[in-house]
Amino acid sequence: ILNVEQSPQSLHVQEGDSTNFTCSFPSSNFYALHWYRWETAKSPEALFVMTLNGDEKKKGRISATLNTKEGYSYLYIKGSQPEDSATYLCACLLLGGGSNYKLTFGKGTLLTVNP
């Protein structure tokens, strides 16, 4: 079973707090990982695509790391702002049966930043 798990399911932080959440995946099947931000009533927006072990990506106050050997990625938000409130989705490209790749999404982490 090729599961992608995200934790926590939801969290509430105060404006200015830094926070992080996790995406876990089966390391033996891994090919690539995407992070998306999905604000309510909008479309999911791509943040990062990551493929290599030790990869680190940064976009403003948001950064992500990838550990393919242990099967996880962290997304960090520094100094959270109310506009960061959104669901953060992780999607992994995993090798399935034969040479087929399967794109599997986690259920997301819902972040609420209180002013």
Add this chain to the structure above:
Amino acid sequence: DAGVTQSPTHLIKTRGQQVTLRCSPKSGHDTVSWYQQALGQGPQFIFQYYEEEERQRGNFPDRFSGHQFPNYSSELNVNALLLGDSALYLCASSGGTSGMFLWDTQYFGPGTRLTVL
């Protein structure tokens, strides 16, 4: 530059009916993927179209079919609707630059909310 557009926004159908959802990709994109997001779940990959052909498919029954037109727009058809088909249907487009089609960054539309009664 218009992003990905989907129509309709909302749709209500009854069990056994058929539905067609439409998607126009972002300008310059030639690949369209469809996803189903049921309540409380992450999006699930249905299939992907490129050059008017279904290139890859997720674990969805044959009741789910699609089409891509020469202008790269796409339709998702669902036959014999079941209550469990109620979901948000997302369309995403990509430019296919990597050659690994599901690796390319995808640009999502706002979705079509389908309710089956």
